[in-house]
Amino acid sequence: TDATPPPPHTCKPCTPHHTPPTHTRTPLLGSLSLELALWAFSQPLRAWEPLLEPCRLEAQVDAKIGRNDLEPGLRRLCVSLQSEESVALNVSAELVQALTGAAQAVHADYLHTLLQNERARSATAAATPAV
Secondary structure: OOOOOOOOOOOOOOOOOOOOOOOOOOOEEEEEEEEEEEEEEEOOOOEEEEEEEEEEEEEEEEEEEOOOOOOOOEEEEEEEEEOOOOOOEOOOHHHHHHHHHHHHHHHHHHHHHHHHHHHHHHHHHHHOOOO
Protein backbone atom coordinates (compact mmCIF):
# COMPACT_ATOMS: atom_id res chain seq x y z
CA THR A 1 0.00 0.00 0.00
CA ASP A 2 1.07 3.56 -0.67
CA ALA A 3 1.29 5.57 2.58
CA THR A 4 1.62 8.88 0.72
CA PRO A 5 -1.33 11.16 1.56
CA PRO A 6 -3.38 12.46 -1.35
CA PRO A 7 -2.53 15.94 -2.63
CA PRO A 8 -4.58 18.72 -1.05
CA HIS A 9 -7.84 19.41 -2.86
CA THR A 10 -8.60 22.99 -3.74
CA CYS A 11 -12.30 23.84 -3.67
CA LYS A 12 -13.13 25.32 -7.04
CA PRO A 13 -15.68 28.15 -7.01
CA CYS A 14 -19.20 26.70 -7.33
CA THR A 15 -20.56 29.93 -8.76
CA PRO A 16 -18.90 33.00 -10.29
CA HIS A 17 -19.47 34.89 -7.00
CA HIS A 18 -18.19 32.13 -4.70
CA THR A 19 -14.66 32.55 -3.42
CA PRO A 20 -13.40 29.67 -1.28
CA PRO A 21 -12.60 31.02 2.19
CA THR A 22 -9.14 30.69 3.67
CA HIS A 23 -8.69 28.07 6.36
CA THR A 24 -8.27 29.21 9.94
CA ARG A 25 -8.20 25.64 11.28
CA THR A 26 -6.89 22.45 9.80
CA PRO A 27 -9.41 21.44 7.14
CA LEU A 28 -10.79 17.96 6.66
CA LEU A 29 -9.52 16.63 3.34
CA GLY A 30 -10.30 13.31 1.74
CA SER A 31 -10.54 11.47 -1.52
CA LEU A 32 -12.38 8.31 -2.47
CA SER A 33 -12.47 6.09 -5.51
CA LEU A 34 -15.57 3.95 -5.92
CA GLU A 35 -17.78 2.09 -8.32
CA LEU A 36 -21.41 3.13 -8.02
CA ALA A 37 -24.56 1.43 -9.31
CA LEU A 38 -28.21 1.87 -8.38
CA TRP A 39 -30.97 -0.65 -8.98
CA ALA A 40 -34.74 -0.14 -8.79
CA PHE A 41 -37.56 -2.68 -8.68
CA SER A 42 -39.87 -2.60 -11.71
CA GLN A 43 -43.44 -3.61 -10.85
CA PRO A 44 -44.48 -4.36 -14.47
CA LEU A 45 -41.41 -6.56 -15.00
CA ARG A 46 -41.39 -7.84 -11.41
CA ALA A 47 -37.63 -7.63 -11.51
CA TRP A 48 -34.76 -5.39 -10.50
CA GLU A 49 -33.33 -3.23 -13.26
CA PRO A 50 -30.45 -0.77 -13.29
CA LEU A 51 -31.40 2.84 -12.61
CA LEU A 52 -27.75 3.94 -12.64
CA GLU A 53 -25.43 1.73 -14.67
CA PRO A 54 -22.19 0.81 -12.85
CA CYS A 55 -19.61 3.58 -13.19
CA ARG A 56 -16.31 4.43 -11.56
CA LEU A 57 -16.22 7.75 -9.67
CA GLU A 58 -13.54 9.76 -7.96
CA ALA A 59 -14.74 11.91 -5.07
CA GLN A 60 -12.83 14.61 -3.23
CA VAL A 61 -14.04 16.28 -0.04
CA ASP A 62 -12.76 19.53 1.43
CA ALA A 63 -14.48 20.62 4.65
CA LYS A 64 -13.64 23.48 6.97
CA ILE A 65 -14.65 22.99 10.57
CA GLY A 66 -15.40 25.94 12.93
CA ARG A 67 -12.98 28.86 13.32
CA ASN A 68 -12.21 28.02 16.94
CA ASP A 69 -13.58 26.09 19.92
CA LEU A 70 -16.22 28.78 20.49
CA GLU A 71 -17.55 28.37 16.94
CA PRO A 72 -17.65 24.61 16.32
CA GLY A 73 -19.43 22.94 13.45
CA LEU A 74 -19.16 22.71 9.72
CA ARG A 75 -18.41 26.02 8.03
CA ARG A 76 -17.95 24.88 4.45
CA LEU A 77 -18.22 21.64 2.55
CA CYS A 78 -16.98 21.18 -1.01
CA VAL A 79 -17.56 17.81 -2.69
CA SER A 80 -16.24 17.14 -6.16
CA LEU A 81 -17.32 14.10 -8.20
CA GLN A 82 -15.53 13.13 -11.39
CA SER A 83 -15.78 10.24 -13.79
CA GLU A 84 -13.72 9.51 -16.87
CA GLU A 85 -16.51 7.36 -18.28
CA SER A 86 -20.10 8.05 -19.21
CA VAL A 87 -22.70 7.91 -16.46
CA ALA A 88 -25.85 6.16 -17.71
CA LEU A 89 -29.09 6.95 -15.90
CA ASN A 90 -32.09 4.89 -17.05
CA VAL A 91 -35.34 6.82 -16.66
CA SER A 92 -38.60 5.05 -17.43
CA ALA A 93 -42.17 6.34 -17.53
CA GLU A 94 -42.82 4.20 -14.44
CA LEU A 95 -40.01 5.95 -12.55
CA VAL A 96 -41.28 9.40 -13.53
CA GLN A 97 -44.80 8.42 -12.42
CA ALA A 98 -43.50 7.10 -9.08
CA LEU A 99 -41.43 10.24 -8.43
CA THR A 100 -44.36 12.47 -9.41
CA GLY A 101 -46.65 10.58 -7.02
CA ALA A 102 -44.13 10.86 -4.20
CA ALA A 103 -43.67 14.61 -4.81
CA GLN A 104 -47.45 15.14 -4.82
CA ALA A 105 -47.81 13.20 -1.55
CA VAL A 106 -45.06 15.25 0.12
CA HIS A 107 -46.63 18.48 -1.14
CA ALA A 108 -50.10 17.44 0.08
CA ASP A 109 -48.67 16.59 3.52
CA TYR A 110 -46.91 19.98 3.62
CA LEU A 111 -50.14 21.81 2.76
CA HIS A 112 -52.06 19.77 5.36
CA THR A 113 -49.48 20.73 8.02
CA LEU A 114 -49.73 24.42 7.05
CA LEU A 115 -53.53 24.26 7.32
CA GLN A 116 -53.36 22.58 10.75
CA ASN A 117 -50.89 25.21 12.01
CA GLU A 118 -53.10 28.04 10.73
CA ARG A 119 -56.18 26.54 12.43
CA ALA A 120 -54.23 26.20 15.70
CA ARG A 121 -53.11 29.86 15.48
CA SER A 122 -56.69 30.97 14.78
CA ALA A 123 -58.04 28.95 17.69
CA THR A 124 -55.39 30.38 20.03
CA ALA A 125 -56.13 33.94 18.87
CA ALA A 126 -59.89 33.42 19.35
CA ALA A 127 -59.37 31.98 22.86
CA THR A 128 -57.12 34.85 23.98
CA PRO A 129 -59.22 37.53 25.73
CA ALA A 130 -58.96 41.03 24.33
CA VAL A 131 -57.37 43.57 26.64
